Every structure is written in C-alpha cells, then in structure tokens.
Amino acid sequence: MALREWWAQFIVPAVKIWEKVIPIAWLREAVETLGWALVLALLLRTFVIQAFWIPSGSMLPTLLEGDRVLVCKFEYLIRSPRRGDIFVFKYPMDTKVDYVKRLIALPGDKFEIRQGVVWINDKEVTEPYVKFHDTYTLPAVRVPEKSYVALGDNRPNSADSRFWGYVPEENIRGPVILRYWPLNRLGLVK
Numbered sequence: 001m002a003l004r005e006w007w008a009q010f011i012v013p014a015v016k017i018w019e020k021v022i023p024i025a026w027l028r029e030a031v032e033t034l035g036w037a038l039v040l041a042l043l044l045r046t047f048v049i050q051a052f053w054i055p056s057g058s059m060l061p062t063l064l065e066g067d068r069v070l071v072c073k074f075e076y077l078i079r080s081p082r083r084g085d086i087f088v089f090k091y092p093m094d095t096k097v098d099y100v101k102r103l104i105a106l107p108g109d110k111f112e113i114r115q116g117v118v119w120i121n122d123k124e125v126t127e128p129y130v131k132f133h134d135t136y137t138l139p140a141v142r143v144p145e146k147s148y149v150a151l152g153d154n155r156p157n158s159a160d161s162r163f164w165g166y167v168p169e170e171n172i173r174g175p176v177i178l179r180y181w182p183l184n185r186l187g188l189v190k
Contacts, residue, residue, distance in 0.1 A: 046073075047073060047074060048072075048073060048074060049070050049071065049072055049073060050070070050071050050073055050173070050174075051068060051069070051070055051071075051180075052068070052069050052070075052071055052088055052098060052100065052176075053066070053067075053068050054066060054067040054068070054069065054100060056157075057154055057157055058100075058101070058152035058153075058154050058157055058158035058159065058160070059086070059100060059101070059102070059152050059153045059154060059158075060131070060132065060153060060154040060157075061129075061131050061153070061154075062086065062102075062129055062153045062189065062190075063086070063100065063153075063176075063179070063189065064185070066182075067179050067181065067182070067185065068179070068180055068181035069100070069176045069177075069178065069179050069180070069189060070176070070177055070178045070180060071087075071088045071173055071174045071175065071176055071177065072174050072175055072177045073173060073174040074174070075174055075175055075177075076172060076174055076175070081103050081106070081148060081172065081175070082103065082106075083103060083104060083105070083106060083120070084102065084103065085102070085103040085175045086100065086101070086102050086103075086175065086176040086189055086190075087100070087101070087102075087103055087150070087172060087173070087174060087175045087176060088100050088172075088173040088174060088175075088176060089101075089150065089167050089171045089172045089173055090171040090173065091164075091171075092164060092165060092166070092167060092168060092171060093164055095171065098173065099150070100176065101150035101151060101152050101158070101160055101161075101167075102129070102150065102151055102152070102153060103148055103149070103150055104118060104120070104125070104148075104149045104150065104151045104161070105120055105143045105148065105149035106143065106148060107143050107144065107145045107146060107147055107148070107169075108142070108143060108145065109121055109142070109143045109149075110122065110140055110141070110142055110143075111138075111140070111141055111142075111143055111149050112138055112139060112140035112141065113136055113137055113138040113162070114137055115135050115136075115137055116133045116134045116135045116136055116137075116155065118151070119140075129153050130153055130155060131153070131154075132153075132154045132155060132156055132157070133155060133156075134155045134156040136155070136162060138162055143166065144166060146168065146169040146170075147166035147167065147168055147169065148161075148166060148167045148169070148172070149161040149166060149167070150167050176189045177189065
C-alpha cells in the first residue's frame, strides 16, 4: 500500500506538472528521450567503455598517431591485468593526462633491460610487436606490489616506465579492446 501512496503523492503530480510545462506530446517525448540518452551515455562512459585518441607515435606500429580506440573500463574488475595487454592509464606524474602503453611487468616481477632486450624473472621476453629497438639498459628491479611496468612499442620514441617509474594500480583505466578509427584499420587491438 505504501508504494501506491508514494506513487499518488509524488509521481502523478510530477507527471501533471511535466505535461503542463510541455503540452505538446511529441516535443515532451523528444525531450524525455534525449534526457534518457544523455543519462545512459554518461553511465556507459563512466563505468563501461570510453573512447581515447592516440596523440603520439610511441606505440608504433601497433597504434598509429591519430588512431581512436575503445577501452573497457570494467574488464580489470573481472580479471587481473596481463603481460602484453595494451592499456590506458593516468600518467603518474600528471593524473589529468592519459597514456596508452603495453603492460610489460606485473607486481612482484624481476624486471630489467639489457641492451634494449626486456628480461622478466631472468628470462628474455620475446616481443614481436617491437619493430623499433634501442640499446637502453636498466639494472634489475623488483616491481612493487600494486604497481606495473608499461613500455611503448616504439622504444626509441616512448616516454614510459624506463623514465618515470611504475604505473600505480589505481591509475589504470582499462585495456584497449578495439580500434574504431580510421575505418580502414578497424579491428581488435593486440
């Protein structure tokens, strides 16, 4: 009974006021549709999926400058990040800026670079996606808990974990799942 009373006290009068404010039915329905579409779009962008633009060549040849990608914001709630994932995160030095890189090392991993070759837990990592190599060397470090190492595929032209450190877990937005622009490169990103 309480629900009927609540409905009669609040909803019915609100509907009558709404009908008086916009008396033309089709216009009222258009405004309602646009309102619900806006609410749905904001919910999707906040919790489900978000579009990002690739501003630099740090991920060449996997992602080109100007590509547009979609990021699944809830996937890392279902599963843990994996080595090799291309993901978006808030830049640790300025959290207003988003970066796109490849996840290379996980929490607890021993990570090092010898003459441009990545080693994880004393094993050389095969990286077929890296077409542009450098000769950078980084002594072995243990990746802290709740932190990750992110490197660009275009190593000579990538500002990444080699220079500014680890990506904190709370900065991760999610994995890149789809390139939707340009249309001739539409597809899943690996």
